[in-house]
Amino acid sequence: MEDRFGRFWRGWEEQLGKELPAPDFTPGSAGDFQMSARAVTVHDSVIADVRGESLYGSYTSASHQSDEQVVLHMVRHNSWRFARPREGDRTVPAGHFMVQRLGPPTFEEARQTSATVLIVPASSLTHLVRDRLIAGPAxxxxxxxxxxxxxxxxxxxxxxxxxxxxxxxxxxxxxxxxxxxxxxxxxxxxxxxxxxxxxxxxxxxxxxxxxxxxxxxxxxxxxxxxxxxxxxxxxxxSIAGYIRRSRLEQARLELLAPSGRPSVSELAAQWQFADSSHFIRAFTRRYGLTPAEFARAAAGDRSARGG
Known part of the structure; x- marks a missing residue:
């Protein structure tokens, strides 16, 4: 287990440097550590994509970390369990988050779990977090x-x-x-x-x-x-401009289909345009071709490539 955490720590240091050390980990009675992380620094903060087969042990601030930190986990897959003597157990399922201040040892357990982890300085957040485990829906x-x-x-x-x-x-x-x-x-x-x-x-x-x-x-x-x-x-x-542009792009992608392509009226209805004429005008302004012309051009390109 120590070798596994050592590899994790070295990978963390290669990505972020020694200025932002990973929290210290102490294995529990059934200690295990099979975790990986892709992380970036943003000034003195860390945003990490953490994935792991198994984690069983306690975390606290790194021994060479002088400043306090707050850590937020946003669980994307499976669950992550957190426990402190005064706070009890909190199991955070996918689609939920946990915020805690690093310092008091926190027992953690995760199996086949992925999460986005944010580590930020605690100075302006301590009064809001204190030593609590704060969970909620993401x-x-x-x-x-x-x-x-x-x-x-x-x-x-x-x-x-x-x-x-x-x-x-x-x-x-x-x-x-x-x-x-x-x-x-x-x-x-x-x-x-x-x-x-x-x-x-x-x-x-x-x-x-x-x-x-x-x-x-x-x-x-x-x-x-x-x-x-x-x-x-x-x-x-503009908000409306983004919605219209995104809907047109989805319609354009459907027109690229080699078979089973929707009609113009079907596309207009699916992507919430008032009618076919409105859709055709908006599409032509965006892409310089009518939907029919765009579909024919796409079919010609496929034929030229032998597809």
Whole structure:
């Protein structure tokens, strides 16, 4: 087991350096450790995709870590069990999260589990976390904002300037505060990209829904429509424009099908355009060809390639 944790620690250090050490692990009575992580740093914070066959033991702050940290687990598959003497046991299933302050030893058990793990400085969060284990659903409006932000930052972390990384880290901490307070602080201007990303994620899952609108997205995210509109303005796009563009792209992909391709009227109905004429006009403005012309061009390309 020590060799396995040693390999994990060395891999962590190769990705993040010695400035952000992995928490210390002590095996339990049935100690086991088969975990891996892909992680990025954002100023003095860590976002990690953690996957593992098995974990059984206790975590605490790294012995050479001087600053306190708060850790948030968002479980994606199976479950992760946490236990502290005063807090009792908490089993966090997929689709839920756990927030804790590193320091007090926490027993953890996970089998065939994957999670997104966020590690941030505790200084501005200690009064909200204290020594509690705080769990909740990852589907809350506050968590949707945080998840969208972390996805965005993870993708761009290596391209951020030092100033950009600091801004992203500060936004992350504000969003964690929103989770802990069960509300998002929509007055923070640097949270705009995270809010827009969360709305896009929601919209992408509901593109065929006739009730999808800017207002419904704002309600689900627990912010005003004006706040959501400002967030999209910060990324140079309108909410309605994003929905329309995403629906057109899905229709375009269906037109590429070599067989069983829907008709124009079927596509218009499926992707919530008022009628075929409206769909054709929108598609032509977007792609420079009518749907029929696009489908014929795609078929010609397949024939030329011998497909």
């Amino acid at each position: 589907s809350s409006a506050e968590m949707l904002l945080l998840r969208g932000h972390l996805d965005l930052v993870s993708q761009r972390a290596h391209d951020l300037s030092p100033a950009g990384a600091l801004t992203a880290r500060n936004a992350t901490i504000e969003l964690v505060k929103g989770v802990l307070r069960q509300r998002a602080d929509s007055t923070e201007p640097h949270l705009g990209p995270a809010l827009a990303q969360a709305a896009k994620d929601l919209a992408d899952n509901r593109l065929t829904d006739p009730d999808l609108s800017p207002s419904t997205l704002a309600r689900e995210l627990n912010v005003s429509l004006r706040t959501l509109q400002r967030a999209f303005a910060a990324v140079d796009e």
